[in-house]
Amino acid sequence: MKLFEFEAKEFFQKRGIPVPEGIVAETVDEVRKAYKELGGKVVLKSQVLAGGRGRGGGIKFPKSETEACEIAEELFNMKINDEPVERILVERALDIKQEFYLGIVTDTNKGCPLLMFSAEGGVEIEELATLSPESIKKISIIPTYGLPGYQLRYELKEARVPREFHNGIINIAQRLYQTYWDMDGELIEINPLVVTADGHILAVDAKFNIDNSGLYRQPDVPRRPAKTAEERAAEVGLSYVLLDGNIGIISNGAGLTMSAMDYLRQEGASPANFLDLGGQATEAITIKNGMNIVLENPNVTALLIYIFAGGPRCDVIAKGIVEALDGMEKGKSLHVPVVVTLHGRYAEAGMKILSSCKSPHLYQELEIEDAMRKVAELGGKPG
Amino acid sequence: MSILANKDTRVIAQGITGRLGSFTSGRMIDYGTKVVAGVTPGKGGAEVNGVPVFDTLREAVKYHPAEATITFVPPPAVKEAIFEVMEEEIKLIVVAVEHVPVKDMMMVYQALKQSDIVLIGPNSPGIITADECSIGYFPGDVYRKGPVGIVSRSGTFSYQVADDITKAGLGQTTSLGIGGDPITGVSFIDILKLYEDDAETKVIVLIGEIGRTSEEEAAEYIQSQVSKPVVAIIAGRTAPPGKTMGHAGAIITGGRGSYDSKVNALEKAGVLVAKTSKEVAALVKKALETI
Numbered sequence A: 001m002k003l004f005e006f007e008a009k010e011f012f013q014k015r016g017i018p019v020p021e022g023i024v025a026e027t028v029d030e031v032r033k034a035y036k037e038l039g040g041k042v043v044l045k046s047q048v049l050a051g052g053r054g055r056g057g058g059i060k061f062p063k064s065e066t067e068a069c070e071i072a073e074e075l076f077n078m079k080i081n082d083e084p085v086e087r088i089l090v091e092r093a094l095d096i097k098q099e100f101y102l103g104i105v106t107d108t109n110k111g112c113p114l115l116m117f118s119a120e121g122g123v124e125i126e127e128l129a130t131l132s133p134e135s136i137k138k139i140s141i142i143p144t145y146g147l148p149g150y151q152l153r154y155e156l157k158e159a160r161v162p163r164e165f166h167n168g169i170i171n172i173a174q175r176l177y178q179t180y181w182d183m184d185g186e187l188i189e190i191n192p193l194v195v196t197a198d199g200h201i202l203a204v205d206a207k208f209n210i211d212n213s214g215l216y217r218q219p220d221v222p223r224r225p226a227k228t229a230e231e232r233a234a235e236v237g238l239s240y241v242l243l244d245g246n247i248g249i250i251s252n253g254a255g256l257t258m259s260a261m262d263y264l265r266q267e268g269a270s271p272a273n274f275l276d277l278g279g280q281a282t283e284a285i286t287i288k289n290g291m292n293i294v295l296e297n298p299n300v301t302a303l304l305i306y307i308f309a310g311g312p313r314c315d316v317i318a319k320g321i322v323e324a325l326d327g328m329e330k331g332k333s334l335h336v337p338v339v340v341t342l343h344g345r346y347a348e349a350g351m352k353i354l355s356s357c358k359s360p361h362l363y364q365e366l367e368i369e370d371a372m373r374k375v376a377e378l379g380g381k382p383g
Numbered sequence B: 001m002s003i004l005a006n007k008d009t010r011v012i013a014q015g016i017t018g019r020l021g022s023f024t025s026g027r028m029i030d031y032g033t034k035v036v037a038g039v040t041p042g043k044g045g046a047e048v049n050g051v052p053v054f055d056t057l058r059e060a061v062k063y064h065p066a067e068a069t070i071t072f073v074p075p076p077a078v079k080e081a082i083f084e085v086m087e088e089e090i091k092l093i094v095v096a097v098e099h100v101p102v103k104d105m106m107m108v109y110q111a112l113k114q115s116d117i118v119l120i121g122p123n124s125p126g127i128i129t130a131d132e133c134s135i136g137y138f139p140g141d142v143y144r145k146g147p148v149g150i151v152s153r154s155g156t157f158s159y160q161v162a163d164d165i166t167k168a169g170l171g172q173t174t175s176l177g178i179g180g181d182p183i184t185g186v187s188f189i190d191i192l193k194l195y196e197d198d199a200e201t202k203v204i205v206l207i208g209e210i211g212r213t214s215e216e217e218a219a220e221y222i223q224s225q226v227s228k229p230v231v232a233i234i235a236g237r238t239a240p241p242g243k244t245m246g247h248a249g250a251i252i253t254g255g256r257g258s259y260d261s262k263v264n265a266l267e268k269a270g271v272l273v274a275k276t277s278k279e280v281a282a283l284v285k286k287a288l289e290t291i
Helices: A005-014 A028-037 A065-076 A125-131 A149-158 A163-182 A212-217 A229-235 A254-266 A284-296 A314-330 A347-355 A368-379 B019-031 B057-063 B075-087 B102-113 B156-167 B188-197 B214-225 B259-268 B277-289
Strands: A022-025 A042-046 A088-092 A096-107 A112-118 A137-140 A185-196 A201-203 A207-210 A239-242 A247-251 A273-276 A302-309 A338-344 A362-364 B010-014 B034-039 B051-054 B068-071 B092-095 B118-120 B126-129 B133-136 B145-152 B172-177 B203-209 B230-235 B272-274
Touching: A005 A022, A005 A088, A005 A163, A005 A207, A022 A028, A028 A042, A028 A065, A028 A088, A042 A065, A065 A088, A096 A125, A096 A163, A112 A125, A112 A149, A112 A163, A112 B102, A137 A149, A149 A163, A163 A185, A163 A201, A207 A212, A212 B075, A212 B102, A229 A239, A229 A284, A247 A254, A247 A284, A247 A368, A254 A273, A254 A302, A254 A368, A254 B156, A254 B203, A254 B230, A273 A284, A284 A302, A284 A314, A302 A314, A302 A347, A302 A368, A302 B156, A314 A338, A314 A347, A338 A347, A338 A368, A338 B156, A347 A362, B010 B019, B010 B057, B010 B075, B019 B034, B019 B068, B019 B133, B034 B057, B051 B057, B057 B075, B068 B075, B068 B133, B075 B092, B075 B102, B092 B133, B145 B156, B145 B188, B156 B172, B156 B203, B156 B277, B172 B188, B188 B203, B188 B214, B203 B214, B203 B277, B214 B230, B214 B259, B230 B259, B230 B277, B259 B272, B272 B277
Parallel strands: A247 A273, A247 A302, A302 A338, A338 A362, B010 B034, B010 B068, B034 B051, B068 B092, B092 B118, B145 B172, B145 B203, B203 B230, B230 B272
Antiparallel strands: A022 A088, A042 A088, A096 A112, A096 A185, A112 A137, A185 A201, A185 A207, A239 A273, B126 B133, B126 B172
């Protein structure tokens, strides 16, 4: 789960990582008030979760109160990567002398946290990794030891960071690591970490992603109501990703679902989504939820259901499919063909149940290849 | 022969009284697996599927020594369940459950480095040795004894591949899933090494996914250390970058872990890469004919 910059900064402040003075505004009038309260000289930062906010025009430096209000108006009406701007963080602008990059990510290959530092801050780390990979200093952290200050000091010397800033940066890095560790962080990043003209070190930006599997023990992390179809699917235990094609896909297990996408592409068709019921989808309601979410997408012209049952049983899944189809036929809400192919445990029993279904939209195929061809043919290929 | 588990492997099921635990352990027993005991704190003295339940693993082991455990405990309890197994020095742990906090796995990973215990998972279908034993979710009917060793990152996709291999008139020694989570125990390399040394395994099938770099590392290992033919398939050829496809581990970021990078590395190592599960079976057949 991603946090907004202002949320991340609240946690930073609580944990002693200095951030610029700022006020969160939800209306133009609140921006005006914040502008005055901070005494002019501010920066307006759109609060969105998507990356590329600076380049997308989401960060502005107004020269007057009137201009601040005009910009705020503009930002509140803007979408950055399809995400509406609902809040603006009004922050005191700083006189910046030097910028660094400081971040911690979970290194899945080594199974431990990895600290990254670069004296060339302000650029996105992916970009930095291509532009000047040698500038990125890395320290693998052993969780039981924490982040040893001396290790970072070696790297700061190596990176030619002036000595008077070493202690300040190490202090912030250790607090940052502890925040990441205590709060089940997946990624925590300060970019840029700045030194101001008067020698203060502050986190000017903040990125903080939390491991979804650890959220249950993080009561301080704000919960957000599910808005997108992806979020609503996650609430009922489904993994859904919207794609730009027209063939809806429902499958069980991430690998199998991806393989169905690959297969469809091979047939020249274009998947409208990825929907993984989970390897252990055992209840009829799961498949009904899945069908509802996929068919919500107006671009879907045909639906493929491809199940390989390991733990769960095909007959249970088939019952769910039939119930969902009957319900939709009754409500006259089903307008696209549904192609089903069942494999694994109780596949025959499942197919029998499907055969008894009276929905004219249902097609059943024994072979995967035939199911792929059929759904591609019925749904049509992209223009 | 086979790897890691066979008909003599005695298994203890942690969290056996839960819905998933009782259901899956029952199916394991049906397959012929020796499930000797179960553990659920507070439920000692009970019986599930004819198997005695104990409050602690220590007590279970005292009366019913075992070579392996499978864990069905809720995600927040997985870390402790693994440490408990380590303490009893049982050498094989299967963690089938998903949504284990990554932080917990970092602590487990660190402890594993100091031990010779094999951890399969989390978020793994488990391990099956055809016609001998299944420690996990596998649809047993799909598997037949044969010369193919399977190692996979996904669960259901590996059932599909195994099914196609069986339908092609072949069969498997062992099949196991290393798990789809960001941090997992055994790696492709650990398993490749075991198959290379297993006399009955003639061809190895590697089922990968986009994301992480485990397939690239496996390719490097295959090039220098594996003499047996390897057939691979990677799911997610058409997945867009930056989106998590179901498994937390299946995401392409900053060019790393892409389909092309994996296939290039594998092909360079002499691995035959298939595009569909049926093609895997066909390539395996061809490889067997040329041995």
